[in-house]
Amino acid sequence: MELREILKRRKSVRAFQQQPVPSEALDRILESARHAPSAGFTQGNEYLVLDTPAPVEEFWNLIDDPDEPMTSEQRAVLAPVVILPLANRQAYLDRYSQPDKIAAGMDTAERWPAPYWDIDAGMASMLMLLAAIDEGLAAYFFGMAYGERAVLHRFSVPTDFKPIGVIALGYAAATDPNAALSSTRRRQHRPIETLIHRNGW
Numbered sequence: 001m002e003l004r005e006i007l008k009r010r011k012s013v014r015a016f017q018q019q020p021v022p023s024e025a026l027d028r029i030l031e032s033a034r035h036a037p038s039a040g041f042t043q044g045n046e047y048l049v050l051d052t053p054a055p056v057e058e059f060w061n062l063i064d065d066p067d068e069p070m071t072s073e074q075r076a077v078l079a080p081v082v083i084l085p086l087a088n089r090q091a092y093l094d095r096y097s098q099p100d101k102i103a104a105g106m107d108t109a110e111r112w113p114a115p116y117w118d119i120d121a122g123m124a125s126m127l128m129l130l131a132a133i134d135e136g137l138a139a140y141f142f143g144m145a146y147g148e149r150a151v152l153h154r155f156s157v158p159t160d161f162k163p164i165g166v167i168a169l170g171y172a173a174a175t176d177p178n179a180a181l182s183s184t185r186r187r188q189h190r191p192i193e194t195l196i197h198r199n200g201w
């Protein structure tokens, strides 16, 4: 698919068919993360991928907030694949302590203008979201508002790694019981001329 077409199609899809994602398609999506840029070519971030029914179901149970549990309609359209992009701050500090980077003065976290470990995880996430569309799949990115610690513990994620969010993907369901959750129901895309400050503000 042309990149222009992929960009046009990109949107958050939050309801999925209960059908597995072919492993070759998932492999190609994951491979796209390797092509993301990374500060100092650190490539410090890693990914927890849940792609078989039992762990995926455990994941959804762990992040289900008992104060606001999912409805049966929402449960029926949960994504069959979940990817946690995990930022590793220490890997970046170590990289920027190496001889070719030490002069940048970024060997401690306070010296960074922005947390590049998180930025890099976001860059890789975007590539995976786009690659999913190229595979005829749908996806969305969301934050774990509940259960993050339990998820990291259950899947033995080392303490250096912090998830920046979650990518859920699969084949789009015909209807979406979560549609009301989308801010796109209430907000429009900002017109381009309000975003761009060409050659100055």
Ligand SMILES: Cc1cc2nc3c(=O)[nH]c(=O)nc-3n(C[C@H](O)[C@H](O)[C@H](O)COP(=O)(O)O)c2cc1C
Pocket: 010, 011, 012, 013, 014, 140, 141, 142, 143, 144, 165, 181, 182, 183, 184
């Ligand atoms: C950093 C980030 C966090 C997000 N968190 C959530 C979330 O917790 N739950 C959710 O349903 N969508 C989440 N989204 C998706 C946004 O709501 C969505 O991108 C936005 O409403 C625009 O819609 P679109 O992606 O369909 O264009 C998040 C997106 C980003 C980039």
